[in-house]
Amino acid sequence: MEGPNDSCPKELAGVEGDLKNNDTAAAAAKIEQYLKEQNSIPLNIAITGESGSGKSTFINAFRGICDEEEGAAPTSVTETTSKVTPYLHPNYPNVTLWDLPGIDTTKFPAKKYLKIVEFEKFDDFIIISDPRFRENDVKLAQEIQRMKKKFYFVRSKIDNDINxxxxxxxxxxxxxxxxxxxxxxxxLRELGIESPQVFLVSSFDLQMYDFSLLQETLERELPSNKRDTLLFVMPNISPEIINKKKTALQSKIKYYPLGSAAGAAVPVPGLSVAVDVALLAGAVAHFGHAFGVDIPSLRRLSARTDGSHTDLCAVIISPLAASEISKEFLMRVFTQLGCTAALIVAEEASQWIPIVGIPVAMGLSFTTTSKLLNLILNQLAEDAQSVFERALGLKKSH
Ligand SMILES: Nc1nc2c(ncn2[C@@H]2O[C@H](COP(=O)(O)OP(=O)(O)OP(=O)(O)O)[C@@H](O)[C@H]2O)c(=O)[nH]1
Ligand SMILES: [Mg+2]
Incomplete structure (x- = not known):
């Protein structure tokens, strides 16, 4: 866990001064704004490649959506992607996967093609190819490189090769x-790409082969402010990715108690603390989305398995997973969990205060709220792991 000496993000540079001046309202406003911005950083990934290579299937798998579901990118053995189509991530609409037609389909040379698809707006390009990379893919990659954008090659349908x-x-x-x-x-080298990054992927089995390597590479090569954005939309393909999400979410918990706007905090029954329930409900909903244990994510996951929604939810322990997160409901759960948290708080109250200068009076409320959020986070992470294992057991055969 991070300690008191961690430096603040630059967006929060003035918070320490606000707290020292006892201006908690100004500090809260800055923190609230920071948290809001963190969840709306845009990320645009272009998926391109020749017709039939598996672009639309990859997009659906990435978004955790069944090929047949409403809002899915249409997939078929016949040509379907004929124009640039944005697909927003269902949990995080700031993240868009763009389904682009292949160069061959459009009959434009690479340079013109990139201009038409407005290449500037994309953070990354993923070029999907089966069963071997064609000259058009390479021409496109070279042009993308010239435009100083990143590209990654995905060799699709690996399940077919293995079978x-x-x-x-x-x-x-x-x-x-x-x-x-x-x-x-x-x-790719023969065709002129110096050090190609190739990932072997099956969109029917993202947890197999190189998809996690692709995820790690994309994450590492993104600007630092976009890394968590990518992480939170990643499908739960391994226990490690769920743990990574947990660590990223945990590092932000310390800001929530301080982000309570003056006057917005209400007392938690049975505890000597007041919390801004609306702000915390936002945090809990974010946890649920990132872990995929909110109602719509679980519905989508069950549609991708041979099991029912009830089968998946049977392994869940947190009252906040697979639930509507209303302010009233959250308050009830907070009160129940608070009894557990209060015991631990007594030991920790003075020991862990992350931003220097925090008024002592806020310390207890701060520690209790952090503790509650940590308890919720741990439970939801555990649920995400159990749901992941359960879904593997219920996997659809293609
Ligand atoms: N076995 C296997 N089949 C796949 C995979 N990905 C896609 N397919 C199949 O390949 C066919 C074409 O997939 P699409 O996703 O429609 O391909 P596309 O690149 O979007 O094609 P266009 O829209 O025509 O450009 C479909 O029948 C998919 O089911 C995969 O990972 N494994
Ligand atoms: Mg398509």
Whole structure:
């Protein structure tokens, strides 16, 4: 856990001074604004590649949406992506995946193509190709590079390759994947890409093969202010990604108690603290969205499995997962959890105050609220892990 000496983000530079001057309202306003902005940083990822390579299927899998569901990108063996279409992430509308037609479909040269799709607005390009990278993909990559944008190659439909190779007597998944990867890299090098980044992906099985590597690479190469934005929209493909989300969410918890606008805080029954329920409801809803344990995310996940919504929810322990987060409901849960939190608070009250100069009177409220949010976060993270395991057991066969 971060301690008192952590430096504040630059957006919060004036908060310390506000608190020292006892101007908690000014501090709260700055923090509230900062938290709001954190959840609305735009991220635009372009998905391109030749017709039938699996662009739309990849977009749906990334967004956790079934190919047949309303709002899904249409997918088919016949040509379907004919114009630039934005698909907003269902939980975070600031994140958009753009379904772009392939160069071959549009018949534009790479330079003109990028101009028409307005390349400036994209943070990254993912070029999807099956079963081998074609010259058009490479021309596009070279042009993207010239425009100083990042691109990543995805070799799609790896499940087909593995199923095909399985029939051989000396089958080794590891060897098959290494061979496909090396062939792709070699071909791209021959076509003039110096150090191509190639990821082997099956959109039917994102938890397999290189999707997590793609996620890590995208995250690492994004500007630092966009990394958490990407992390929170990532599908839960592994226990590690859920843990990563938890750590990122945890690092922001310390700001919520201080973000309570003056006059907006109300006492929690049975506890000697007041909280800004609306602000905290926003935090809890954000946790649920990032972990995919809110009602709509669980519905979408069950549609992608062979189980029902009830099957998935059977493993959930937090009252705040799979629930409507109203202010009244949150207050009831806070009161119940508060009894547990209050016991721990007594030990920790003086020990962990993150922003220097915090008035002592705020300390107790601060620690209690942080503790409550941490308890909720831990429970929701645990639920996300159980739901992830359950969903794996209920996986649809393609
Ligand atoms: N086995 C397997 N099939 C896939 C995968 N991804 C896509 N497909 C199939 O490939 C076909 C084409 O997929 P789409 O996602 O429609 O391809 P697209 O690139 O959007 O095609 P256009 O819109 O025509 O440009 C569909 O039948 C998909 O089910 C995958 O990872 N594995
Ligand atoms: Mg398509």
């Amino acid at each position: 095909g190779a399985h029939r051989k007597t000396d089958f080794s998944e590891e060897r098959t994947l290494t061979k496909i990867r090396e062939d792709c890299v070699q071909r």
